[in-house]
Amino acid sequence: MARTLTTQRYPIISPTLPDAEEMEDVIRRSFSSGRITSGEQVEALEYEVSRRVEVRNAVAVSSGTSGLMLLIRALDLPDGSEVITPSFTFAATSHALLWNGLRPVFCDSEPDTFTMDAEAAASLITERTSAIYPVCIFGAPGDIDSYVRLAERHNLALIFDSAQGLGSSYKGRQVGGFGSGEVFSLSPTKVVTAIEGGLVTTDDDYLAEKIRRMRDYGKAEDGEDMHWLGLSARMEEINAAVGRWSLSRIDTWIAARKAIMDAYRERLEGIPGISFQKIPSHGRSSRNYMVILLDPHISPVTRDELYLLLKEDGIQTKRYFYPALHNQRLYSDIEPGCSVRLPVAEMIASRSLALPMYSHMPLRAVDEICYRIITHVSVDG
Numbered sequence: 001m002a003r004t005l006t007t008q009r010y011p012i013i014s015p016t017l018p019d020a021e022e023m024e025d026v027i028r029r030s031f032s033s034g035r036i037t038s039g040e041q042v043e044a045l046e047y048e049v050s051r052r053v054e055v056r057n058a059v060a061v062s063s064g065t066s067g068l069m070l071l072i073r074a075l076d077l078p079d080g081s082e083v084i085t086p087s088f089t090f091a092a093t094s095h096a097l098l099w100n101g102l103r104p105v106f107c108d109s110e111p112d113t114f115t116m117d118a119e120a121a122a123s124l125i126t127e128r129t130s131a132i133y134p135v136c137i138f139g140a141p142g143d144i145d146s147y148v149r150l151a152e153r154h155n156l157a158l159i160f161d162s163a164q165g166l167g168s169s170y171k172g173r174q175v176g177g178f179g180s181g182e183v184f185s186l187s188p189t190k191v192v193t194a195i196e197g198g199l200v201t202t203d204d205d206y207l208a209e210k211i212r213r214m215r216d217y218g219k220a221e222d223g224e225d226m227h228w229l230g231l232s233a234r235m236e237e238i239n240a241a242v243g244r245w246s247l248s249r250i251d252t253w254i255a256a257r258k259a260i261m262d263a264y265r266e267r268l269e270g271i272p273g274i275s276f277q278k279i280p281s282h283g284r285s286s287r288n289y290m291v292i293l294l295d296p297h298i299s300p301v302t303r304d305e306l307y308l309l310l311k312e313d314g315i316q317t318k319r320y321f322y323p324a325l326h327n328q329r330l331y332s333d334i335e336p337g338c339s340v341r342l343p344v345a346e347m348i349a350s351r352s353l354a355l356p357m358y359s360h361m362p363l364r365a366v367d368e369i370c371y372r373i374i375t376h377v378s379v380d381g
């Protein structure tokens, strides 16, 4: 293992992008045709994603957040009804519910995979529940069979926030084809990026067409009459072209990330107090983030101390996801006292630290980062 630390700063993520010249042709074609948004590149991206995910429809939108807002709106869930969703996720998951006048009911997570606990979700279903809304956590799909069974048994909508899950799979099937619909993000922090962007995937042709209209204000086919309450959430041609470039390399990048993650695990395995997210054996993860947990009862430094120590070393990490959503100011009034039934979410959120991870990251960087971590968490470090 390298014993010297270079002065190079290690960012938590770094988007893997094409050379600007590679995009010149597309930009020129798009500018000269005048179709700079929702044109041939967007259509091609939608087609390629639907092929890859083996789903009937993929609708490109401006971001994962707008995709979630539109998918949820398009499902016409009853006003004020309850949607069961994890507390240990990124805020955009539940923001999309608030934007739609729905009430998030925060559910606990599994301690090993960090994904929504299906049994805990079952215990939260009431006559006010309209949907179950799990999340692909750092690329790990949850217990999808149990979510599907639960939704079917109680006649509930099933929506997936798979923002981090493009390239993940569950029991041999690509994430993106489950439930009423799923949403991927193509933001710069994702394995496949379109600079910014999102995709709604669904096998429901009517739902897809509705969202296609709703991403364009909600206009009917005639382009004049407004049929639905929509957003201005179209995808631009340049974004779609970068997204296609990125998508075509997805398997190479996931393999590279797996090698990086394996290297991290190999070096940190057995260090007292450090544990890892479990990737379920029935699933494949996009490996969007490399997250460790630091147990404050075992490690001589807490997660927050390690975060600061690494920052001083020039290593950027992220307390992710932190705070858990039920502890964020915006959500703290929704169900005061709900933390008593969210012990796992509280535990993970207080211990999790995302380490630098990106597709073109050299393994040498893992050596240096791990060397620093081991030094800081060693009793005599």
Ligand SMILES: Cc1ncc(COP(=O)(O)O)c(C=O)c1O
Residues within 6 Å of the ligand: 063, 064, 065, 066, 089, 090, 092, 093, 135, 161, 163, 164, 185, 186, 187, 189, 197, 198
């Ligand atoms: C779990 C989750 N949901 C939703 C989003 C929102 O996606 P976007 O940033 O494309 O709006 C993200 C993005 O980081 C995310 O990680």
